[in-house]
Amino acid sequence: MRVSENMNVRSFLTNLADLRSRLYKSSLEVSSGKSLRDPSDDPVGAARVLRIRDQMSRIDQYYRNINQSRTFLAATDDALNSVRNLITSISEKAAYGLNGTLSQDARDAIASELDQIQGSLLHTAGTTIDGKRIFSGSEVLKEPLVLGSDGVTYTYQGDQNALSVEISEGLQIQTNVAGSDVFTAAGSDLVNTVKQLADALRADDSGAVHVLMGKVDQATQSLDVCRTRVGQSLNQLETAKAQLDQRAFNLTAEISGLEDADLAEAATSLSQNQTALQAALRTGASLQSTSLFDLIG
């Protein structure tokens, strides 16, 4: 084949441009640490990266939701525990009040202790987090229990709505316990029963005390149902969090596999390209200077 000067120049220039662009790419890869910078580098990978970023951002949100729920559930758990302790002392005091050898003064003293316990129950029912009542259902801005027009009976003014929080994709947990299940449940009506117990002790009506103590036992049972549910929700939070940790780890690994350059490989190809460029420059320089004209005088 006949080789003209232009061909030498052209192949030199195209090879040089090719090498320079490869060198540019590999040096960009090394300096940025990324192999996927534009969608055209890997269109499928880029769409996947968007999806993974979305997932990772959601996981961050789920962590926040989990922390939020944990605070709420822990406060509920604490409140239910103190209700449990209050119920225990109600039962003890009522049983003690049934002791026939007690004087009426002593029974009156027990009755006023029970009145105080009712106060503690009302205080616990009004527990707030960030200004929100935890026992009022979705009516978080209202007191759960309100004194009726008779001046004696407390009624529940919250609702039965669940406060649900999304803690993972499609997974919501209920974080609240309706105050009506704890303080005014049908069959036990704890907050009013304790008042009636005090009144029965003052009236020395042991028959009524027996009946009311039965209602207090029922309150214990319905309370334990609520406590179990709260405990389960707390466990669920931890399980969900562990799963999110694992997913976040996997997603980080995957996005790194898609986006990040293999540095060892990128650095090797960078130095290979540098060597090739130097060789090409040397060859080009010597090619350009050689012709028969140099030799004829």
Added chain:
Amino acid sequence: MSSLFDSLQVALKTMGNLQTGISVVNDNVANVNTPGYTRKRVIFEESPPVITPEGAIGTGADVLRIEAARSEFLDRRILSEQQIQGNLAGQQFALEQIESVLYNEGQPGISDQLTKFFNSMSELASDSSSLSRRQVVLGEGAKLADSIRSAYNTLSSLREANRTEAKNSVDKINLLLGQIADLNVELEPLVSLGMDGGSLQDQRQELMGQLADQLDFVSYQDDSGAMTITTSGGTPLVVGGESNRLVLEESNDGIRIKVDGADVTADLNNGRLAAYEKIDAETIPSYLAGLNQFAEALADEVNSIHASGAGLDGVSGRDFFTYSATDPVGSLQVALTDPAAVAAAAVGAGAGDGTVAQQMADLRDQSVTSLGGNSLADFYSNMVFQSGLDARYVQDSLANQQKVLTQLQNQRDSVSGVSLDEEAVNLILLQRSYQASSRFIQVVNSLLQETMNLIG
């Protein structure tokens, strides 16, 4: 019978011929790097002999013509490959811009902002009486609208920049067409006499190469040497010394290219101008339409859930986003200003109820009919995928096309290019012949001297 004086005449003619040869070599060497230059060579021919009774005696050589080493076949192939390459190169810039606008790596792009918006809804659902969380939802909604608008505006200004490229391309084409027509006129007297057009013809070929980068055209040379150029649909652009002008007309649907009032846009399939036209009329509008579709779907879907819930004031039926159907992205805004108006709760539920906020958060994974059954996030990532695929296709094709073109240009240069070694050898040959001729004159001169001496 021939005389010594005749021999002197022949030697003189030879030296003239050799000088022509040397100037052609000189021209070749001088143009070794001139783009489009075709090497020339001198074709010599025996001069007509003098007929004597003893027989024919030669009278040296004449310069028959100066020939250019052209390959019309390769010239044509190169023109058509240049048209394809110009088209790909014209598309590449815009497509790479589009993919980078949509992907927006590292910045809060549409995709990130969409996630944040839904995250803020999820957080509101967990604590829906909180005014600060409601304020965050309004803020993320506004930022999402802004990010869609920002991408839309960047694409629109990209369309403007692309139009400017198209206008520049039209100007360049008109200039080239005029220059080619002028060269047609200059070449006519040479070619009609059967001579090679020489550097004028090289120039015209080079201009046609530049034209091929911008436009696809059909060309043929008639007997007078004039190059006729028409669009691929046959609309004449250059006929003899006359050239037509391309006119670019702008409209919202895309640019139109007209020649003499006739719309030739459909004739444009290759060259840069066709690429700019396609980017302007199809590519960018399709992404703009996609963003409008996305904005409408977002607003409609969020609104329909939002209207079913109630704000802290108990009022329901309010929209979260507003937009006008004529310019969805441009007019997309958060309709609410009061954070208490965000409808997080079901109608009739308390302030802490986040059912409706959760429904809005759940929207992110739901298939949306107006987006062809895709979720919002999937619809958008499909757009990114498409933009990456388009850019990748053009990049790969351009790299291949570059190889094809280089190969063809090398083939042409193998025929038409200047080789310095060859020219050096030619020069040596010419130099030696010249030396021989001058030596010959010297010898004839001394013979004549001898003759003179005999007389004197």
